[in-house]
Amino acid sequence: GAVVSQHPSWVICKSGTSVKIECRSLDFQATTMFWYRQFPKQSLMLMATSNEGSKATYEQGVEKDKFLINHASLTLSTLTVTSAHPEDSSFYICSARDGGRGGNQPQHFGDGTRLSIL
Amino acid sequence: DAKTTQPPSMDCAEGRAANLPCNHSTISGNEYVYWYRQIHSQGPQYIIHGLKNNETNEMASLIITEDRKSSTLILPHATLRDTAVYYCIVRGAGTASKLTFGTGTRLQVTL
Numbered sequence: 001g002a003v004v005s006q007h008p009s010w011v012i013c014k015s016g017t018s019v020k021i022e023c024r025s026l027d028f029q030a031t032t033m034f035w036y037r038q039f040p041k042q043s044l045m046l047m048a049t050s051n052e053g054s055k056a057t058y059e060q061g062v063e064k065d066k067f068l069i070n071h072a073s074l075t076l077s078t079l080t081v082t083s084a085h086p087e088d089s090s091f092y093i094c095s096a097r098d099g100g101r102g103g104n105q106p107q108h109f110g111d112g113t114r115l116s117i118l
Numbered sequence: 119d120a121k122t123t124q125p126p127s128m129d130c131a132e133g134r135a136a137n138l139p140c141n142h143s144t145i146s147g148n149e150y151v152y153w154y155r156q157i158h159s160q161g162p163q164y165i166i167h168g169l170k171n172n173e174t175n176e177m178a179s180l181i182i183t184e185d186r187k188s189s190t191l192i193l194p195h196a197t198l199r200d201t202a203v204y205y206c207i208v209r210g211a212g213t214a215s216k217l218t219f220g221t222g223t224r225l226q227v228t229l
Contacts, residue, residue: 006161034216043205044162044219093161095217104150104169104211109161 002028004096006110013084014118020080021113023094029074030096034107035067038091050077084117091115122206127224130200136193138223140206143187149210151182152217153191155202162205162219165191196227 003026011019023033031052036044048058048069056069066088068080077096081088093112098105123141130136142151150169154162166173166180168189173180179192193200205222209215 004161032214036219043221044156046216046218049214049216091159095161104167106152106164106167107217108164109154112159112161114159 002096002098002106002108004094004108004110006094006113008113009111010114010116012116012118015085016083017117018080018082019084019115020078021092021094021115023077023079023096023110025075025096025098025108028096028098030077031074031099032097033071033077034095035069035077035079036093036095038093038112044093047079081115084115086117089115089117122208122220124204124206124220124223126221127226129226129228130193130196132197132227132229133195136191136196136200136225136227138191138193138204138206138225139188140190141188142206142208145186145208146210149208151180151186151189152207152209153178153180154205154207154217154219155200156205156222157199157202165204196225198227198229201225201227 005024007022033050035047038044047062048056050056050069050071052071058064071077091112095107095109097107152167153165156162168180182189203222203224
């Protein structure tokens with residue numbers, strides 16, 4: 001089945017540090033990838049849609065200069081949390097869909113990255 | 119995309135069938151019903167999806183009413199490992215369509 005790999009699975013860093021999270025589709029090509037954020041006891045919230053070779057589309061209220069997204073290839077998207085602060089601590093989850101098999105294909109999710117900013 | 123309504127929580131005895139309902143009364147003709155689940159501290163896992171016909175795979179069955187305004191996810195023989203939050207999501211078929219998560223149903227499978 002479709003596999004999405006996300007790395008790292010957890011990271012702890014100091015306030016002001018920038019953190020990069022990688023998302024890879026391992027056995028399919030993903031023209032579109034999605035980044036979500038989940039706070040404790042809440043549901044997933046879509047942050048942005050990442051399109052290969054073009055700029056990401058951010059949801060309302062998500063700062064594009066804070067959350068930099070790069071989707072340089074059909075199998076890799078990265079999310080960089082710039083100058084992270086404690087309020088950015090959260091569970092970040094990426095998702096990808098096999099764009100070569102029609103628009104109703106399911107999205108598959110990585111196992112998430114737990115980010116803790118001290 | 120149409121919104122969905124699910125009960126916040128359900129219990130099920132291990133070995134019994136778990137039937138999780140979902141209302142999506144404003145679904146439009148080209149929108150699919152997707153089910154995912156999220157086990158604690160993991161990413162969501164795809165379970166099944168359908169348009170109007172009932173669907174079955176190795177994990178579950180999806181029953182969609184004829185008017186498509188509601189559906190039921192059936193786990194035929196629930197185990198303790200099925201304890202999770204289950205999300206019912208309606209999404210269009212376009213490649214740019216997004217999955218928008220609601221609050222889901224927290225299924226607790228007990229001995």
